[in-house]
Structure formats: C-alpha cells, structure tokens
C-alpha cells in the first residue's frame with residue numbers, strides 16, 4: 001500500500017484460515033545489512049525485508065559509499081568495505097528506524113569522520129544519551145545538535161584514547177544500545193569489555209546480535225547477560241550468502257488471527273529454531289488456550305479445542321498474566337488479544353513501550369478503551385479487561401505500524417472498526433492488509449437491492465430464515481427517520497436538522513421489528529406518506545452518511561441478508577452475493593396493492609402505480625447511491641416468478657458463492 005489513504009474500515013470478521021509467507025525480519029535485515037557493509041568480501045542477502053526501516057538503512061549505507069547491487073533473483077549483493085566506509089562525510093536521515101539509527105551511530109562514532117544523523121520528529125523524542133555516553137568513553141566525538149540526550153547528532157573524529165577496561169551501559173532503556181556497542185566494538189582495534197547495569201530488557205535481540213556477529217566472523221564472549229567481551233583483532237568477514245528469516249513479530253498478528261478465527265493459520269519463514277525472541281509469542285498464545293504447532297520453518301495457530309467458528313462469537317481465550325520483558329514488540333499483539341480473554345489480562349515488563357514509535361502504553365490504553373475494554377496502566381504494565389459490549393470505533397495508529405496491525409484483531413469483536421492511516425504498516429510490512437484480507441473472512445452479507453415492491457423484503461426474510469442469518473431492512477431505517485421527522489415537524493429538505501434528529505433518536509432494528517425511542521413503529525412507517533418522505537430524505541448525502549453506521553451495525557455473525565437500494569454498491573460493497581431484484585411496474589403496483597389491503601390499509605391501484613413510478617424515478621435520479629444495479633450484482637426479474645422460486649434462486653447463488661468457504665454455513 002503506497003498511497004496514504006486516510007482510513008480503512010474493517011468489517012466484523014468471523015473466520016481466519018490459510019498460509020502467510022512472512023516478510024523478512026526487520027531486526028535481522030538491518031543488522032545483516034550493516035554487518036555485510038562493514039565486512040571484508042561481498043555478501044549476497046536473500047529475503048531481506050523491503051520496507052521503510054530497511055530503505056532508510058540502505059539509503060544510509062549508499063550515502064556512506066557502500067555499493068549495493070540488486071540481483072535478478074531478488075537477492076542483494078553488499079560489497080563490504082572492510083571495516084572502513086569510503087565516505088568520511090555524510091548527512092544521514094534515518095526516519096523512525098531505531099534499528100538503523102543506534103548501530104550506525106556507534107559504528108560511525110568509532111570509525112570517526114564528519115557525519116550528521118537525524119530522523120523524523122518522533123526519532124528526536126527517543127532517548128540516545130546512554131549510548132552516546134558509552135561511546136564517549138571510547139574516545140568518540142558526538143555532539144547533540146538539538147536537545148541534549150536526543151537526536152539529531154553530529155559525529156566527529158575519534159580521539160585515540162585507550163578504551164577503558166570496562167564500558168557500562170544501562171540495560172533497561174533499550175537493548176539496541178548494547179547491540180550498537182557490540183556491533184561497533186570490532187572496529188575499535190582493541191579488546192572491548194561491555195557491562196550491563198541493571199536488568200537487560202529484550203535479551204533475545206542481544207542474542208540475535210551476537211549470533212549474527214558470529215556468522216560474520218566475530219565471536220563475543222559473554223558471562224550471562226551482564227558482561228560481554230569482544231576480543232582484540234576481531235574483524236567482520238562475509239559469510240558469502242545469507243538468508244534472512246521471516247519476521248517473528250509480524251508473525252504474531254496472523255497467529256493471533258488463527259486463534260480468533262478458528263484457523264489454522266500458518267506462517268512460513270520462522271519456526272522452532274528461529275534466532276528471534278518473538279517466536280516466544282506462540283507459547284504465550286498457547287497459554288491463552290490456542291492450539292499451536294511448530295515446524296522447522298513454520299508455526300501454526302488454531303482456536304482452542306471445541307471452538308465452533310459458526311457460533312455466535314469469537315472464542316473465549318484464557319486471560320493471561322505475562323512478563324513481556326523478552327518480547328516487547330509481540331506483546332502488543334497480546335494486549336489486543338486480551339480483549340478476547342475470560343477475565344483481566346496483565347502484561348508487565350513493557351516499560352520500553354514508552355520510548356518506541358510512540359508511547360505505546362498510552363496509545364494501547366486509549367485505543368483498547370475505545371472498543372469497550374477497561375484498561376489500567378502504569379510505568380511498565382498494562383491491564384486489560386475485555387469489553388462487556390463491543391463498540392465500533394475510530395482507531396488512531398500514532399504513525400506506529402504495530403498499533404495498526406495489533407488493533408486489526410478488533411475486527412473479531414463483531415463490530416466495524418475504522419483504522420486510521422493504515423499505510424503506517426509500511427514501516428515493516430507494506431503488504432500487511434493484503435495478507436490480512438487473504439486469510440480473514442468477514443461476516444458474510446447477501447445484498448438484495450431493487451425498486452419498490454420487487455419483493456426484496458420478502459425474499460430477504462425467507463433467505464435469512466433458511467440460512468439462519470440476520471436481516472437488515474434498510475428501507476425501514478430511512479422510513480423510521482422520515483416518520484420521526486414528520487412527527488416532529490422537521491423539514492424534509494433540511495439535512496442538518498435531519499442529521500441532528502438521527503443523532504439524538506434511538507432507532508432500533510431487531511428481528512424485523514422497528515422501534516423509535518422505544519415505541520414500536522413497525523406499521524406506522526408503512527404508509528404511502530412515509531414512503532414518499534423516506535424517498536425524499538434519502539436523496540440527502542448527509543442523511544445517508546448519518547445512517548451508514550446504524551445499517552452496518554446489523555452485520556453480525558453468522559451472516560446478514562440486507563435489502564434496500566445501495567446495499568451492494570455502498571453499504572456492503574464486499575457482500576458475497578449481490579442481487580438486483582426487479583419486476584414489471586404493473587406487477588409491482590399490484591403486489592403493493594394486495595399487500596396494503598391485506599394489512600387493512602386503504603389503497604387505490606392507479607394512485608399506487610403513480611406513486612411507485614415517482615418514487616422509483618426519485619430513487620434512480622438522486623446523485624448519491626442511486627437505485628441501480630452494482631456492476632457485480634446478479635439481476636433477478638421476478639415478474640413471472642413465485643416467491644418460492646425467487647428464494648430458491650437466491651439461495652442457490654449463495655451456496656455457490658460460499659462453497660469456496662467452509663467458514664460459512666449455508667442452509
């Protein structure tokens with residue numbers, strides 16, 4: 001997704017199954033790019049992540065004079081510069097990529113030169129003082145160009161001081177500081193000893209750094225996770241060819257979706273032997289009750305034993321109490337999964353969330369609350385109690401890819417959810433939404449549109465009864481508001497007043513019944529006066545917008561049959577079957593006449609014919625969502641058909657359309 005669209009509406013989801021080929025790991029990609037650039041010899045890299053954060057690293061290396069040669073088979077050749085960048089002067093823009101900013105700062109500071117490093121506004125709020133202080137003790141020359149302790153930075157020539165016996169760095173701010181020092185240490189030309197003060201967070205990321213350095217010829221001796229020694233004479237050497245693992249953090253969203261949507265969902269690219277700590281997410285998911293299986297290069301997740309994907313709701317998972325110190329990124333997925341727990345979940349050890357792409361604790365708390373959860377949080381913990389009632393929400397993403405991806409799980413809460421700035425996933429996973437759509441099955445909708453008295457309502461109700469699905473008579477939505485406007489004397493051509501009326505009234509549509517502010521208006525809205533008023537207010541775009549969410553709220557498991565004028569074209573454009581029902585004007589007038597008489601209303605067939613024709617004309621001519629068949633709708637002319645025949649035809653279409661999915665129960 002390259003264009004920044006303002007929002008993405010996720011329809012309520014009912015199932016998820018399939019296989020996802022994961023993009024390359026961001027953490028591995030940026031580490032091996034830098035190691036290959038610093039190494040002696042050429043490294044051929046396969047399956048590198050192609051996303052914003054890796055693009056920033058590649059641009060930086062190019063600016064430093066490193067040659068990167070894309071190969072016809074998709075690989076990238078990095079021509080290592082043997083421990084010294086050709087360009088001793090450069091100005092680097094690193095966006096919001098911590099995995100590029102921190103290690104490059106350390107490597108450039110140790111090598112010395114004349115460099116400027118900067119990033120986006122948020123990068124200027126992410127602390128780097130601990131790393132700069134440690135580097136200063138190695139004789140590095142680093143100045144803050146803005147706020148002390150934060151980017152942007154200017155790097156000069158390193159003073160030739162003997163490295164102190166021990167360089168200390170705090171372990172609880174960002175493990176990337178330690179990673180940066182370790183990667184830069186072989187460039188010092190002498191032994192480096194690094195000690196960690198306090199607890200080391202995100203320890204698996206440091207293990208990954210050490211493992212990758214070993215593949216590039218540098219062995220780090222360590223005592224526990226407190227003391228690290230990089231021997232004198234260490235030099236990076238290309239391993240020749242390197243295959244980047246799939247991203248384990250990105251895997252977490254799909255595994256979670258598998259647990260919520262029945263599954264199984266398989267992610268390919270990470271497995272049992274992964275060097276990435278975030279594979280531990282799968283174990284946390286199993287603790288929540290999901291069924292998890294792992295192979296060498298894949299992990300699979302399915303809903304808990306006994307879950308019926310055709311039932312009324314997402315599976316109840318077990319609430320989780322979890323120390324996420326080792327997996328801060330994947331823990332965001334756990335926070336969203338907590339919405340589906342059987343009680344309050346508690347995540348601890350997530351203090352580093354405060355200094356990531358955004359203050360993730362505050363962001364998560366705010367957005368989980370919007371969908372109905374009760375959330376409590378502190379400096380380094382978050383507690384989530386699932387919603388008693390789910391709410392449709394507009395979810396902010398804070399220019400944070402993981403906020404967008406984690407919150408996509410909320411689609412299993414039986415409401416539409418709007419994700420703002422969905423393209424923020426480009427940071428690490430540009431194809432996320434395409435992968436999401438490939439495995440997630442929204443609650444199915446059958447849309448039946450057509451002119452008045454073509455039989456929409458009758459056919460819709462019978463089809464829904466046969467399938468066991470819900471119904472939406474969208475005409476009743478317009479009729480109810482029109483009825484209220486007539487009651488209250490609100491002008492039928494005053495959009496603002498009508499929208500205000502819709503905002504304050506309680507309009508309820510359940511099981512075929514219609515109530516306005518608690519009063520049953522099922523029959524009152526069927527008069528010809530209300531029909532004409534409904535058709536008039538339906539021409540106003542603002543009124544149509546105001547009634548959209550109300551109509552979409554009817555989309556609930558296991559499925560919905562909706563009838564109206566724009567069900568297939570506007571309200572449910574992703575409906576699995578779209579029907580455009582017609583009948584000749586004479587037959588329609590006759591049907592309506594009989595219907596009204598049967599209900600005890602007075603009716604005149606000639607007048608009905610005229611009124612139907614006028615209303616059809618108005619519904620067809622309006623500028624917004626006019627009555628017309630969607631391009632992908634199937635026409636059904638019922639002029640010479642019985643109701644049974646019409647219903648049987650539609651049911652057959654539903655069965656054919658849904659046969660591809662065993663997630664949808666038909667008939």
Ligand SMILES: Nc1ncnc2c1ncn2[C@@H]1O[C@H](COP(=O)(O)OP(=O)(O)O)[C@@H](O)[C@H]1O
Pocket residue numbers: 450451452453454455456457458459591592594595638641642643646
């Ligand atoms: N195929 C059909 N053949 C005969 N009568 C029908 C047929 N479809 C619907 N009807 C009758 O026509 C009337 C109007 O149908 P309705 O479902 O209210 O239409 P709409 O919702 O399109 O306005 C109802 O009394 C219904 O029983």
Ligand SMILES: Nc1ccn([C@H]2C[C@H](O)[C@@H](COP(=O)(O)OP(=O)(O)O)O2)c(=O)n1
Pocket residue numbers: 451452453454457474475476478479531534535538563564565566567615619
């Ligand atoms: N999806 C819809 C449904 C109804 N309307 C408007 C246009 C229609 O003339 C009125 C009444 O719709 P309704 O479906 O109840 O009317 P009929 O039963 O077909 O006569 O509402 C609409 O604009 N869009």
